[in-house]
Amino acid sequence: MTIQVGDKLPEVPLQRIREGVETVDTLTLFGDGKVVLFAVPGAFTPTCSERHLPGYVEHFDAFRSKGIDVACLSVNDPFVMQAWGQSQNVPDGLLMLADGNGEFTRALGLELDASAYGMGTRAKRFALYAEDGVVRQLHVEAPGEFRVSSADFMLEQLA
Template structure:
């Protein structure tokens, strides 16, 4: 079942690098906060690197000015997410989260089978906005598209 607006985000453990590899659970990540979480099929992939992540980097301060934290999620390991963030000049505060085994993505019901491309299970391209762990906005891209999960589209909905 796919998560929908009004649902509480499921509990899961994600990884990120802050000094070293750290685990963060989703209740800690979202509790008492306004967060935009966007997911990409893979770090260093063309649309993700040329358009999706760069849009959130470019508009990061606009989200912060609204009191909203921003996090990027992919079914990759935390070392890949760190290297991708560095290569994309991700500002401090934009969280680069790894869901290495895809457990959170499966719990959201937003996984896709990319086995035909040698990538296994990955995240569908999406963006969601949550307040205190409850989904308020959810935009899931159709396969092969990049429109509704862009930073610009998300900002237009939060205006």
């Protein structure tokens, strides 16, 4: 079942790289404060690299000025997420989170079968806004679309 507005985010471990690979649970990451979490089907893929992540990089300071953290999620390993973040000049503080086995994505009910493209199970393209671990907004893209999960759209919704 897909997560809904008003639901608590599921508690699942994710990975990131700071001083090495670090496993951190979603309660620690998102349980206190405000966050926009956006997910992409794959690091280094065209729309994700040309439009999705760059929009959040460009508007990172606008989110932070509202007291909102920003996190990018993909069903990739933490080394790929680190390399992608470096290639996109991701600012310090924008979390690049790896959901390598897709556990968090499945727990959200937002998985995408990309087997036809040789990518297996991935995350649908989405963005959510949560406060203290509770989903306040959820925007899931229709297949092939990129609009409601963009940084511009999320900033409009949070105005």
